[in-house]
Amino acid sequence: PVKAVDSAGAVRYETCTEAIKADGGNYLFGIDPEYTWYEDRDGDGVVCENR
Numbered sequence: 001p002v003k004a005v006d007s008a009g010a011v012r013y014e015t016c017t018e019a020i021k022a023d024g025g026n027y028l029f030g031i032d033p034e035y036t037w038y039e040d041r042d043g044d045g046v047v048c049e050n051r
Helices: 016-021 033-037
Strands: 002-005 011-013
Touching (some): 011 016
């Protein structure tokens, strides 16, 4: 399920798991607008880490 699509066409998923499954993730602080959509639990400046 898609939560929203922003004006640039970026898709916001309900969870990082969904974003990663859709080939998203590894959103960087200060670079990717998607970073602000998800919680950076370990504070390293990367969300939805797809290792």
